[in-house]
Amino acid sequence: MKVLVLGLDCATPQLVFDRWRQDLPTLSGLMDQGIYGKLESSNPPITVPAWSCMMSSKDPGQLGFYGFRNRKDHSYDGLFFANSSSVKEDRVWDILGRAGKKVILVGIPQTYPPRPVNGDLITCFLTPDTRSQYTYPPALKAEVERIAEGYILDVDDFRTEDKQRILDTIHSMTVKRFRVMRHLLANRDWDFAMMVEMGIDRIHHGFWKYMDPGHPKYEAGNPWENSIHDYYKVVDQEIARVLAGVPSDTVVYVVSDHGARSMLGGICVNEWLMQKGYLTLKEVPTSPTPIGKVEIDWSKTMAWGEGGYYSRIFMNVQGREPQGMIPAADYEKVRSELIAGLQGIADEKGRNIGTVVHRPEEIYRKCNGVPPDLLTYFGNLDWRSVGSVGMGSIWTYENDTGPDDANHDWHGIFIRRSPGRSGRGEVQGLRLFDIAPTILQDFGLPIPGDMIGKIIA
């Protein structure tokens, strides 16, 4: 019995299940032969921590990282990137490896630096570049480079108007990764194989506005109108070639870590905090500048925020931050005021955008590491968070790092073809935490009691 997991970062239900279902014969075939449904992401619905949540069945608080970049401590500049070293919990392949199952792992986020596994591992886009050691065992690297004719970890220099180059790189990266995957599947003994393709996420962020009539910048008949559609078809064909090379009784999963939606613009979180008197700079820049590059007057600052697809807000608390300003006794009061203020943010026409704000302890079972004081989804992900200052407004329609057309959405996709299971059709209520225990059950292995997901029947 073998289990194959094909991860498509950011593959989104409205395109796969609805709009293009007829154009994707492989995926729709799998849907017809098994079950499928929307897969609720982690909170936040971001690549890091989402894939690790999925494969460990733990929430971000339990894992102790809340996004790509996290606070090391309560200093103002102590940040670390959550890579494989930050993942202290077992992911499903660790458990399978100890049970003697051979694994193939390709491109799964948070697998760099490579750690020993019972099989073969190619790391992810958190690898500095292909000069780094990006495989386990190390000798695998030369084989990967040979098969791929130059492996591509990710699309570099993403923010550009040279759309053709981005498109070409995405296609090339995807074709190479699938070729390497097929090679490993054909040339290794394996029980569990998983790959994650990042191209879908990249093409959504780079080309969404050309495709989605609901996007404010959409223009009918533009030259990139079909780029995303045509790329999904290529991925569908690549999946068909993978499936042709695995035994027919293999349990096949196709999953994504989150979905995608049109993005209306960005909220400059630090501009808003400045306007409301929570944040004071020693000198306000006249052009957009990352918050990390300006001097903050900590004696007059109560909170600051990070940019990204969502915002993490940090508070400057006496006895906790080096120059804390909020008395510890007022922490909850100030936090509640911040929440009310953030929830009241409106668009330029004065309409409330429906921002969602969470206290971490209300959404996680534990808060390991240093959690943000608040997690904020502007317009519940209709708007992204822009961390830069010097924008002169709280609204922006250009990202602080260049054009971006899509934001993440709360639901990804789940498709499973499992010859041993009788269920068919669409299933509701699936969560990404359910994947790891379900895979363990496929292998007939016991499910650790601290996994928070349930088995998908």
Next chain:
Amino acid sequence: MHTGLTIWFTGLSGSGKTTISRELEMRLRERGVRKLEVLDGDVVRTNLSKGLGFSKEDRDANIRRIGFVAKLLTRNGVLVMTAAISPYRNVRDEIRMDIGDFLEVYTKCPLDTCIERDVKGLYKKAIAGEIPHFTGVSDPYEEPINPEVVCETDKESVEGSTDKILGRMEQLGYLPPAGAVEYAPEEEEKVRERLASLGYI
């Protein structure tokens, strides 16, 4: 669970191969590596290569025998350490190609320091002409061009050299990291730039 690996020490007599390999063996055992074997040059010459002399031909045969045993062990998941002078680059490189999972450690030490140490009294005899083909005195030593680790044993402590090897093993994925691995500053900047460009941060 562990993949096999050959850690190939090379360097002059008295440069510290055996000393560091013993320390490394101890530290690896402490970290839970169970399948571990040391092939020490001096020990090998009393059994595996008994009867071989020190001509280039015999030396090559000796090293190839060590390499052959190391390969068998490595492919069975054993972590092998070899500590033999192995003075000729082409034979070392030939073994590297053959084994694949191969980490070359060069114990770099000036000849004068080795002569001064002369732990086994061999340099004294070699200089007096009593031992022919003695590496460094009457036979060449070819430095590795691209070893995974260089231990400058006249400048570093045994512990320091051992740390270097352990760190390299972690970095190459042959040993689970003892603590959290952080990016080097320039690597971190590369990752930061990519993530910023992608819109994640």
